[in-house]
Amino acid sequence: MVLIVGSGAGGGILGLELAKANIPVTIIEKGPLVDSKDAFDYYNDPVEGMDLLATTCVGGNTIVSAGNGVRSCEDMLAEYGIDLSEEYDEIEKQINIHQMDDSHIGKGTRLFIDSAKELGLNVSKMPKFIYEDKCIQCGKCAYGCPNNAKWTSADFVKEAVDNGAKLLTDSPVTNVLVEDNKVVGVEITKEDGSTETIKDDIVVLSAGAVTDARLLQRLGIPAGQQFTTDPFVSVGAVIKGIGFNKEVTMNALVKGEHFVLAPHYSSKYLDSRVADDDLKPEDILSIMVKIPDEGLGYVNADEVVKYNSIRDVQYLAEGAATAGAILQNAGAESIYVSTVFRSAHPGSTAPIGTIVDSNLKTKIEGLYVSDGSVFPRAPGAPPILAILALSKRLSKYLIKELN
Numbered sequence: 001m002v003l004i005v006g007s008g009a010g011g012g013i014l015g016l017e018l019a020k021a022n023i024p025v026t027i028i029e030k031g032p033l034v035d036s037k038d039a040f041d042y043y044n045d046p047v048e049g050m051d052l053l054a055t056t057c058v059g060g061n062t063i064v065s066a067g068n069g070v071r072s073c074e075d076m077l078a079e080y081g082i083d084l085s086e087e088y089d090e091i092e093k094q095i096n097i098h099q100m101d102d103s104h105i106g107k108g109t110r111l112f113i114d115s116a117k118e119l120g121l122n123v124s125k126m127p128k129f130i131y132e133d134k135c136i137q138c139g140k141c142a143y144g145c146p147n148n149a150k151w152t153s154a155d156f157v158k159e160a161v162d163n164g165a166k167l168l169t170d171s172p173v174t175n176v177l178v179e180d181n182k183v184v185g186v187e188i189t190k191e192d193g194s195t196e197t198i199k200d201d202i203v204v205l206s207a208g209a210v211t212d213a214r215l216l217q218r219l220g221i222p223a224g225q226q227f228t229t230d231p232f233v234s235v236g237a238v239i240k241g242i243g244f245n246k247e248v249t250m251n252a253l254v255k256g257e258h259f260v261l262a263p264h265y266s267s268k269y270l271d272s273r274v275a276d277d278d279l280k281p282e283d284i285l286s287i288m289v290k291i292p293d294e295g296l297g298y299v300n301a302d303e304v305v306k307y308n309s310i311r312d313v314q315y316l317a318e319g320a321a322t323a324g325a326i327l328q329n330a331g332a333e334s335i336y337v338s339t340v341f342r343s344a345h346p347g348s349t350a351p352i353g354t355i356v357d358s359n360l361k362t363k364i365e366g367l368y369v370s371d372g373s374v375f376p377r378a379p380g381a382p383p384i385l386a387i388l389a390l391s392k393r394l395s396k397y398l399i400k401e402l403n
Contacts, residue, residue: 109263
């Protein structure tokens with residue numbers, strides 16, 4: 001009865017909630033089902049001109065996320081009459097989002113927190129869906145947890161299957177099928193070039209901002225006319241023997257007016273410094289600077305194009321200066337170096353109010369979108385919890401419609 005295209009934060013929880021409600025559901029994933037520890041091997045090839053972090057496997061980007069469960073996008077979504085407070089509460093209980101015990105706050109993170117407090121900044125521990133009893137503090141969150149110590153959407157997908165859902169892996173959806181303005185299924189293209197049709201009367205796109213846009217464009221829907229990311233750099237300095245490279249990454253948060261900061265180890269810091277034979281990974285404390293961009297860019301069938309505005313650059317510079325002040329106040333040695341510009345959280349290609357309504361429904365009967373594509377603007381903060389909440393809200397809507 002329901003086909004879900006994609007198994008990341010948007011697709012996984014939707015499949016689980018529908019399966020638990022005894023609604024027939026099939027989750028279709030372009031990539032394979034892999035062990036978390038192997039997820040690093042499933043990062044996508046870089047988009048030309050962009051360093052955009054994304055993976056293709058069951059669980060999507062959640063499997064290589066830092067495990068951040070911060071509430072975001074509340075004010076943005078409220079502009080469209082969407083209140084997710086109930087869903088946020090439910091999900092925080094469902095995956096046990098919490099601030100980690102002091103046993104899992106390392107020296108580098110503690111130094112970041114203390115220094116930011118001394119400077120009068122708005123700092124707190126980061127809410128996490130990482131579990132202390134399994135976490136070995138290896139610093140490999142973004143590689144795929146080797147000890148399955150954090151929640152990922154793959155957990156929801158497996159639970160959905162246990163509740164009767166079907167899972168199709170290695171199955172890229174290349175077309176959504178529509179008749180008389182009603183969705184009737186999807187088309188999958190296999191490795192040998194042959195196609196397979198899967199029929200159903202409700203389809204939810206949760207395949208990510210680029211794929212969603214391209215599937216919608218083939219239906220004549222003007223998706224992809226804007227494209228947001230959360231650009232980031234990492235600013236680092238030397239504190240010999242700090243051991244930050246082995247800590248739980250992004251375990252604290254500073255909220256500025258135009259940026260967020262989080263302690264985040266970047267191996268690129270070593271590459272960007274003047275060669276120093278004595279400098280080791282355990283000698284670096286670095287801070288991620290992340291901003292919401294202005295959404296300059298587009299997605300079409302052939303390319304993904306991204307621009308950054310003067311405002312974007314100004315916000316990054318403001319955040320980088322604040323990160324440098326935190327490091328200097330913390331007693332860091334040596335010069336401060338910013339890594340290359342990178343991007344995360346692609347979205348806004350099918351925004352609420354333009355491509356979908358407040359129930360995430362397109363103009364085509366039975367066709368919905370539920371992932372970061374629907375954000376009207378860049379979140380500027382970890383968006384996984386917001387995507388989970390939106391999809392949980394959509395599951396309630398669909399369950400009511402189908403019963």
